[in-house]
Amino acid sequence: MSSVAKILGGEWLSASLGGGSKVILNLNAGASDVQAGSTYTGLVRVAVGGITDDMHVILQVPEQHDATSASVTPSSLYFYAYVGWENPRAQTIRVKDNCGDPVLATVSSRPDWLLLNETGTGEFSVSCDNSYLGKVSSYSGTIYLRDDEYGQELAVSVILEVDDSPTTVASGHQGHYDIGAGQVRYFKFVAGVSDCQNPIQMGNAPMADQPRTVHMLIKRGSKPTIAEFDMTWGMAPSDYDCDSGQWIPSKPKDLYWKYNTGAQAEFVEIGEPMASNTFYIMLYNKGTNIVLHQRLTLSY
Incomplete structure (x- = not known):
């Protein structure tokens, strides 16, 4: 039973x-x-x-309530960009009511250095205007929106930092970088040279479909400048002679280069024995168009 x-x-x-x-x-x-x-x-x-x-x-039994207000999330955004490099990844803001449902909204105002694109109900993609990424600077501002349901004014604070601080790299590094016309990108590493048979080696190469306008200048102790590039541009590259213990032909102290305007990559070797030092690599786009996916390699 x-x-x-x-x-x-x-x-x-x-x-x-x-x-x-x-x-x-x-x-x-x-x-x-x-x-x-x-x-x-x-x-x-x-x-x-x-x-x-x-x-x-x-x-x-879940909570039951009526929608009475709207809010935007997140309430703040932060963008970081490297001078002359690619636009930082777009971020999304969303307007929803207090029940979690999307609410139509209108952008009332935004900083000039931001671009907004409506991607859905109450949803906006936020990105940076490329024209503001050409020099070191810091921007802060606010996006103001008004929700179409309750008439509330909503705000999102935004910060954009444009920087040219060197990117730290190490032996074995192989990276691809976008470099705008007339722009530079810096890298730094710490290394020494025990003897001529174990040099520091750096390579700079474009993709097959990209302009050959990005060149590499290395400096020991501080960042190289465009003025130093212009000074060395017409000079023949030097090689370190292990037997005589000198660079032939002689060259400005602490600068290293081997420019190539053809299809081949630029390779620079530092074979001069020395204690550990900080070296700075400058990739400089001498051309008038952006170069995409420029390859930088480093080994020591």
């Missing part, structure tokens, strides 16, 4: 036997003893063929 009995639980829970060994549970979240935002526990006891088992039942 089989039986089923509710041991614990209010009007929201009922149980009955179904066909065969089935037990039918009925949960009614609309019962008079149920309130939104509450959790209820029930217990049903089933006896079949002399065996008794208890079934624990939990009913969770």
Whole structure:
């Protein structure tokens, strides 16, 4: 003989036997003893063929409320860009009501250095204007929006930092970088040269479909400048002669280069024995068009 009995639980829970060994549970979240935002526990006891088992039942009723206001998330954005490099990745802001549903919104104002593109209901993609990435600077401002449902003014604070601090690299590095027309990108590493047979080696190469206008100048101790590039541009590259212990032909101290205007990559070796030093690499785009995915390699 089989039986089923509710041991614990209010009007929201009922149980009955179904066909065969089935037990039918009925949960009614609309019962008079149920309130939104509450959790209820029930217990049903089933006896079949002399065996008794208890079934624990939990009913969770979510909060119920009406939408009365809107907000925007996130409330602040931060962008970092390297001078002359690619635009930082776009970020998304979303306007929703207090129930979590999207709400139509209109952009009231934005800083000149930002671009906004509506990508969905109450959703906007935020990116930086490339024309503001050409020199070191810092920008801060606010995006103002008005939601179309409640007429609230919403605000998102934004910071953009444009920097030319050197990127730290190490032996084995192989990276690809976008460099704008007339722009530079700096890298730094720390290394020494134990002897001529173990030089520091650097390579600078364009992709096959890109202009050959990015050149590499290395300096020991501080960042090289465009003026130093212009000074060395017309000079023949020097090689270190291990037997005589000097650079041939002689060259400005602490500067290293081997410019190539053809299709081949530029390779620079520093074979002069020296203690550990900080070296700075400058990739300089001498052309009038952006160069994409310029490759830089380093080994020592």
